[in-house]
Amino acid sequence: MSAAALNARLAAEHPAAARCLSPLGARLYFPRGIPVQAKEAAACAYNATIGQLRGPDGHAAPLDALRRLVPALDADQSFLYAPQGGLPNLRDRWAARLAERASPGSAPLSRPFVTSGITHGLSLLADLFVGPGTEVLLPSPCWDNYAQVFGTRSGGILRSYSALSPEGFSVEGFAAAVGALRGPAVVVLNFPSNPGGYAPSAAEADQLVAVLTAHPGPLVVLCDDAYQGMVWDAERPPHSVMHRLAAVADPERLLVVSTDGATKELFYFGGRVGFVTAVLPGGGGAALEEKLTAAIRVSVSSVSGTAQAIVLAALDDLALLAQREALHADLAARWARLRDGLEAAGVPAWPFNAAFFALLPAPTDAEELRHAFLKDGLGLVSAAAGPNLRLSYASLQLDDIDPVVEILAKRLAR
Ligand SMILES: Cc1ncc(COP(=O)(O)O)c(C=O)c1O
Structure with missing residues (x-):
């Protein structure tokens, strides 16, 4: 689909997302190039499309020096190119994990999109929604790389809200900062937080959601859920605010997206497997997925199949x-x-x-x-x-x- 047709489709599927596109985000489209043509030829007797080696049996033909290092993994998954968006089974497996945490009445979530680590997911979202002059509201203090991703790399204007007070999360500070945003803008939430090590109480999370849903939009609310599930105080909700937002999201005003991954959740820091997932109140999502596919094709093209195969096998391991x-x-x-x-x-x-x-x-x-x-x-x-x-x-x-x-x-x- 051309960029113009894709933008029109996004406007129909998710008006807030369409209005928040950066200049690069608006230009991105996934051309009908090699990956598309290879997929179309998948059922052909002779598929001579893609530049990757298959052996006489039609499967991956890894060198033994590499294959012997990962004997338990599916060789095709690990040695052939993974599709943009990730291994289908891994995407479904991660979707099932997210679904277990859904709040009652939640809008559907997109099929998680595999990225090369969480930083890459943040960068892809910045490509889509942050351009020179886009306001990006960050927690203060925050993970230091946000300023590089959204400011230095994408040219966003960085604003901040105070994320901590002696009592916990400062809802007043957050409300004032969100109230000052004139959309389109991006709001970054990070709970449990780095560097604060803080997860909000249920009441704080509800207040925070109320602040965001009261904004006229359009806003992209980016939940960086890198440390999801790691809440040591048993009184606090263990899961992402994204799930609360998914129960009230309005596609006319808010695009809610999350980044998470195996990095911290499976303690697989070197694996570089992350996910981007969007809340899709009206269903759809194909246009957003195609924008992400385009953004990944021009950055890393395809995420490491070996790392994805490891994460998939681990998720299926009952232990x-x-x-x-x-x-x-x-x-x-x-x-x-x-x-x-x-x-x-x-x-x-x-x-x-x-x-x-x-x-x-x-x-x-x-x-x-x-x-x-x-x-x-x-x-x-x-x-x-x-x-x-x-x-x-x-x-x-x-x-x-x-x-x-x-x-x-x-x-x-x-
Ligand atoms: C809040 C937060 N987001 C993202 C990341 C980056 O994760 P990854 O190593 O998967 O890129 C980190 C890593 O420290 C982090 O603390």
Whole structure:
């Protein structure tokens, strides 16, 4: 479909998404090139379309030096090109996972679209919806790469809302910042958060959703759900705000999209398997999928089949759940030890209850303090916003936590 025809279809299927397209997003279309022509010839007796080697049996013909390293994987999935959008079974498997978390009355979700890690998903969405001058509302503090993706790379105008208060999520600050947006604009939500390590209460999540649904739009609400399910305080909802938004989304005003992936959820950091999923209140979604397909074709073309085959096989492994739960229990134990240790030592911290992180207010320059802690033998990350210091307990052992708190207390205890 031409870009103009695709844009018209998107306007019919999802008006808010169509109105939010960046100049690049509006230009993108998936040409009827090699991938399309190869697919059309799939049933031919002689399919001489695609430039990839098949053996005498018509299947992948990997060199043994490579094949012996991944003997358990389906060789076709792992050694041939995966389609843009990802391995079909993997997409369906991830969709089933998301469906288990759906709120009552939720709008349908698109078939998850496989990306080369979550950062790539964010970049693809930035390609579609952020151009020079697009307002992008980011949490403060936030994962430092957002500024590069949405600002440096895509030319968006970065605005921020204060994501933390001593009581939890600052709904007032968020409401004021969203209220000041004149759509089209992009709002980024990240719960559990990096660097805050914070997941909202059910009441905070409801208030946040109410703020977004009251906006006249058009807005793209991007839920970066990298740490989905990692909420250590059992009182808090474990799942993404995306599911709450899916129950009230209005395609005239809001496009709700999520990025998530195997990176953190399966602790497969080096695998680079992420997903982009959209809420589609009116159904449809083909035009949005084609825009994403076009954006991936011009960036990485196709995501690693080997990594996708590994994730697919792992998701089908009945032992996976128990293995994940064991790691979650370990992380929750580190979290509880750190929370109690900081409190006992009088070291102030922003409220933290999820993901991998604790954020500590820096009484002086965060960068200077970081260097001072390096001399004490403790590596932390400094965040200019605040200023704050981020501690990742994911990379500490449980037994490291008490000595780390002791080091922290020498410089930060009040
Ligand atoms: C909030 C958040 N989003 C996205 C990412 C990037 O994930 P990936 O490594 O899959 O690109 C991270 C990684 O640290 C993150 O913390």
